Amino acid sequence: MNRFPPNAIASLVGEAPPRHDLAESLGPDLRFGALFDDPHEAGALAALPLSYASAAGDPALRAAIAAVHGGGADEVVVTVGGMHALFLLAFTLCGRGDEAVITSPVFPLARHALQAVGAEIRTLPLHFDDGYQPDLEALRALLSPRTRLVSLASPQNPSGVALPEASLRAVLALMQQHAPQARLLVDETYREAHYGGTPAAPSAIALDQRVVSVASLSKCHGAPGLRIGWAITRDAALREQLVTAKFNTVICCSPLDEAAALRLLQRRGHLLAERAAHLAANLALTAQWARDEAALVDWVRPDAGALCCVRMKPAVFDEAAVARFHAALPALGLRIGDGRWFGESARVFRLGFGLPPTAGLADALQALSSALRQAAGGYDRRD
Structure with a gap:
């Protein structure tokens, strides 16, 4: 569903401006170095234009994010933190009266986003004594043709428990049978916060086209102040709707945040x-x-x-x-x-x-x- 109508004005924050741009509404871009008495204090960022960034996100940054998840840059939408991605998905996929399944316990803002758009929330309880693993039979009972979104986190907040690939595949199979129009949101914000030499689990994005992965730089990388998150989807139509929704809510991310995020990911290892x-x-x-x-x-x-x-x-x-x-x-x-x-x-x-x-x-x-x-x-x- 298109919650925001497409409008060609979004081309103003495209990736490749024309040689002669007479469509803009502002004057020359300020450079970051102009904020310092000595531009050299700004270092390599001195020449960075404080202009609008791309609505989808800086191409180099999207490529770096995609490389971490095993996807392509054209599958990534950069957002203002992971919470922005959660909201855009709720707003884009769930209209008033549509059903969404979410777990409990859960990061409360993930639930709040679904409540804010008027979705009918169906709650899948997770239990301490079960190690916070989902009961698939209980999930089956919550799914219906009206389900538009199944929202899971792996690893979870507050428990840090991850969902095995077999469980995610079983969830997708249940969705195919009982909720064929639903997408599976997997919040992977903590995925790369692994311990010692243990490698991070692979991203769920490779499992199915219905999977949307959300993450950010806030938790694993210790950079919540950068306000950079992302949604990754292999559904080109959904990605375009997310870009349009982002443009209509925040236009774009800060180019300073994106530049710092790219530098962080280049030093990620x-x-x-x-x-x-x-x-x-x-x-x-x-x-x-x-x-x-x-x-x-x-x-x-x-x-x-x-x-x-x-x-x-x-x-x-x-x-x-x-x-x-x-x-x-x-x-x-x-x-x-x-x-x-x-x-x-x-x-x-x-x-x-x-x-x-x-x-x-x-x-x-x-x-x-x-x-x-x-x-x-x-x-x-x-x-």
């Missing part, structure tokens, strides 16, 4: 290797903490990402003890990802182990143990 070593060390520390505190908590080991889910044991923490735990955090200088943010229960929390240095994480986990023990100490253990 080195940067990701450093981050993989850090994540591996912090994951090992977190795993040891979970073993040490096994009397109080359970956890689900993540497959990738800087996060995992921890659950306070029901046998130790009743509802009052869970409330005491949350109340104890501020005095200890602690913040955790409350499970209720994501549609989980209050006894589950997201532990973000990737941000602190390893020594700082050790201190934080010690404080977390203190909060748990304070809360558990007041628990009435009567049978």
Whole structure:
């Protein structure tokens, strides 16, 4: 469906301007170097024009993104962060009354985008005790000819759990049978946040033309301030609709952000290797903490990402003890990802182990143990 009508004015932000451009509405482009008393302070970016960028995204940047996912540059739409891509897909694919399937727990903004466009949301519960893997029979019951989008994340937020290729293929088979007009959105924002020498899982984009991959530079690469994300689709018509929707919402991304993003991806191997070593060390520390505190908590080991889910044991923490735990955090200088943010229960929390240095994480986990023990100490253990 075309939520925005196509208009040839979008050619103003095409990739190759004509020799004589008399259609524009502005004066000469300012150069980045003009913002400095000494243009040399701007370095290699001094000559970068602060003009409108391409609506689809800088061709070199799209080629770099495509190379990471095993696709082609003409399959990529660069967006203002991954959230922009999620919104554009919701807006483009789901009209009022159309159905969309999304999991719970989930990154709340992914659900909010579907709510904002009036989609009828059907929720697929994911359970801690099942390692947050989807129940395919439960999914089958949610699909219908009115389904336009099935939204999954791999690895997931908040758990860091990835979906095996076999599961994704099974989802596609169910969609083919029960929701033939639906697309499968796979949010792969954490895919490259792997641990140590373990390679990242391949992108889901190669599985089927119905798959749309969304990701960004925010999580794996540590650059949320660049506000660069992307959607990748092998459906040329859908890609064109996404470009049109992007043009009608933000016109284009910042050329400064795109230039920095291209530089980042050119150094991607080195940067990701450093981050993989850090994540591996912090994951090992977190795993040891979970073993040490096994009397109080359970956890689900993540497959990738800087996060995992921890659950306070029901046998130790009743509802009052869970409330005491949350109340104890501020005095200890602690913040955790409350499970209720994501549609989980209050006894589950997201532990973000990737941000602190390893020594700082050790201190934080010690404080977390203190909060748990304070809360558990007041628990009435009567049978």
